[in-house]
Amino acid sequence: AQTVTQSQPEMSVQEAETVTLSCTYDTSESDYYLFWYKQPPSRQMILVIRQEAYKQQNATENRFSVNFQKAAKSFSLKISDSQLGDAAMYFCAYSWGSGGSNYKLTFGKGTLLTVNP
Amino acid sequence: DTGVSQNPRHKITKRGQNVTFRCDPISEHNRLYWYRQTLGQGPEFLTYFQNEAQLEKSRLLSDRFSAERPKGSFSTLEIQRTEQGDSAMYLCASSLGVTSYEQYFGPGTRLTVT
Numbered sequence: 001a002q003t004v005t006q007s008q009p010e011m012s013v014q015e016a017e018t019v020t021l022s023c024t025y026d027t028s029e030s031d032y033y034l035f036w037y038k039q040p041p042s043r044q045m046i047l048v049i050r051q052e053a054y055k056q057q058n059a060t061e062n063r064f065s066v067n068f069q070k071a072a073k074s075f076s077l078k079i080s081d082s083q084l085g086d087a088a089m090y091f092c093a094y095s096w097g098s099g100g101s102n103y104k105l106t107f108g109k110g111t112l113l114t115v116n117p
Numbered sequence: 118d119t120g121v122s123q124n125p126r127h128k129i130t131k132r133g134q135n136v137t138f139r140c141d142p143i144s145e146h147n148r149l150y151w152y153r154q155t156l157g158q159g160p161e162f163l164t165y166f167q168n169e170a171q172l173e174k175s176r177l178l179s180d181r182f183s184a185e186r187p188k189g190s191f192s193t194l195e196i197q198r199t200e201q202g203d204s205a206m207y208l209c210a211s212s213l214g215v216t217s218y219e220q221y222f223g224p225g226t227r228l229t230v231t
Binding site for chain 2: 004033035037043044045046047050091093095097102103104105106107108109110
């Protein structure tokens with residue numbers, strides 16, 4: 001079974017600084033998808049960034065980038081120039097499927113990010 | 118495109134009562150997912166629809182739970198004879214299908230069983 005592990009229950013960062021959130025996963029599949037979702041307090045889950053396992057290039061979305069190490073099964077999220085609005089619970093998630101099969105998400109337990117002014 | 122909506126946003130019920138939640142996916146999305154999230158945990162998969170067909174159910178989905186998606190549009194999740202352990206956030210997500218694996222989440226329904 002696929003599992004996702006986030007070893008940092010909480011992290012904090014100063015505004016304008018850079019922070020990296022860690023995620024490891026376990027799978028026997030070679031083609032899959034990885035995601036980082038953000039869940040602000042009492043607000044809905046928002047997709048931050050995605051990575052296809054077959055792509056060697058790390059995904060980037062504005063201030064958010066990932067370090068995808070397929071052999072190590074590691075998928076970390078780097079937030080640059082942190083802003084107060086980045087404060088949220090961040091979930092790493094894994095998805096696999098082909099054709100008509102299920103692409104259900106398997107989530108880690110999350111990392112609570114605090115941004116200090 | 119108004120996003121995924123869920124109703125109600127909050128539900129408080131007494132143990133033993135039945136509750137029903139509704140999810141309206143993004144209009145062109147043919148895949149719909151239900152997840153459950155308890156405090157301090159990541160969401161866990163419950164069930165999945167492709168159009169109107171329920172194609173997979175998690176072992177977390179006991180016999181007291183039933184989900185439907187008539188005509189491949191909105192979906193309902195019903196919990197019969199609620200228990201205190203059912204207290205959680207119930208999340209709905211939708212995706213476009215084979216061409217897109219990204220799931221978009223609704224705001225969730227928070228269920229409290231007293």
